[in-house]
Amino acid sequence: MEAPPDNDVIWARSLHHSHNGSPALSGVSVGVHDGEILAVTGPRGSGKTTLLHCLSGQLVPQQGEVWFNSVPVHTMGPRLRERLRRDKFGWIAPEPQLVPELNAWENVALPLLLRGAPHREAKKTGLEWLERLDIGVCAKKRPHTLLQGQRQRIAVARALAASPSVIFADEPTAALHRADRTHVLRTLTSAARSHGITVVLATHDAEVATLADRTVPLLDGRPVATVALPGVSDAEGRAACSLSV
Numbered sequence: 001m002e003a004p005p006d007n008d009v010i011w012a013r014s015l016h017h018s019h020n021g022s023p024a025l026s027g028v029s030v031g032v033h034d035g036e037i038l039a040v041t042g043p044r045g046s047g048k049t050t051l052l053h054c055l056s057g058q059l060v061p062q063q064g065e066v067w068f069n070s071v072p073v074h075t076m077g078p079r080l081r082e083r084l085r086r087d088k089f090g091w092i093a094p095e096p097q098l099v100p101e102l103n104a105w106e107n108v109a110l111p112l113l114l115r116g117a118p119h120r121e122a123k124k125t126g127l128e129w130l131e132r133l134d135i136g137v138c139a140k141k142r143p144h145t146l147l148q149g150q151r152q153r154i155a156v157a158r159a160l161a162a163s164p165s166v167i168f169a170d171e172p173t174a175a176l177h178r179a180d181r182t183h184v185l186r187t188l189t190s191a192a193r194s195h196g197i198t199v200v201l202a203t204h205d206a207e208v209a210t211l212a213d214r215t216v217p218l219l220d221g222r223p224v225a226t227v228a229l230p231g232v233s234d235a236e237g238r239a240a241c242s243l244s245v
């Protein structure tokens with residue numbers, strides 16, 4: 001087995017996966033550097049979600065390798081992968097997946113509580129992140145009383161609050177209005193940068209991908225090419241997203 005490069009927090013080699021015989025990934029290799037924001041782009045059905053599921057250990061690829069910080073994920077059993085996801089990864093889905101019985105701060109604090117953080121500390125962190133995402137006033141409200149944009153901000157706050165190594169965001173703003181979309185994305189990327197969190201962001205929206213450091217375009221489950229952002233230096237890209245979160 002070839003060892004992954006030291007500076008890649010996530011490294012995957014030659015991933016192949018089919019859903020019920022229909023190929024979704026056909027030989028995708030990708031490395032994600034520590035602290036990087038990587039956009040996985042492509043039209044609907046190009047394999048973005050399947051790739052994120054494989055990289056985050058939700059799905060074991062039928063062929064190929066996935067490594068996290070030089071530890072093989074593809075050979076882990078379900079329990080170890082579940083623990084890895086709980087302790088090291090955050091996940092933001094296209095639709096906010098919140099616990100309906102819990103209020104906003106409880107939803108945000110949930111990953112911390114599951115890791116055994118003291119209740120008081122988890123609540124403080126949850127409330128702080130809701131404030132940063134401009135939804136502090138919603139802290140005690142249940143998800144069904146909130147707007148879609150507010151619910152998605154809670155999902156973003158939940159992913160960030162746990163200080164994961166990597167956040168996987170699958171079309172995180174697909175269900176939002178334009179104004180909400182920009183705010184949520186800029187908050188996610190700037191908070192990730194300032195907290196050193198690596199982000200793997202799946203999107204079919206070229207505008208969303210401009211917030212990333214690098215893009216991996218997929219087409220029919222295959223990588224097309226890897227490109228750096230044209231004309232935007234690393235410093236400029238980071239400065240463009242510098243919100244105080």
Ligand SMILES: Nc1ncnc2c1ncn2[C@@H]1O[C@H](COP(=O)(O)OP(=O)(O)OP(=O)(O)O)[C@@H](O)[C@H]1O
Pocket residue numbers: 019020022023024042043044045046047048049050051204
């Ligand atoms: N659970 C599943 N069962 C059967 N086929 C699936 C399943 N999930 C994905 N596929 C198929 O695998 C291919 C890749 O899908 P995937 O969702 O990974 O792509 P995507 O780029 O994320 O698309 P989208 O933007 O529509 O979510 C598509 O042809 C899709 O129809």
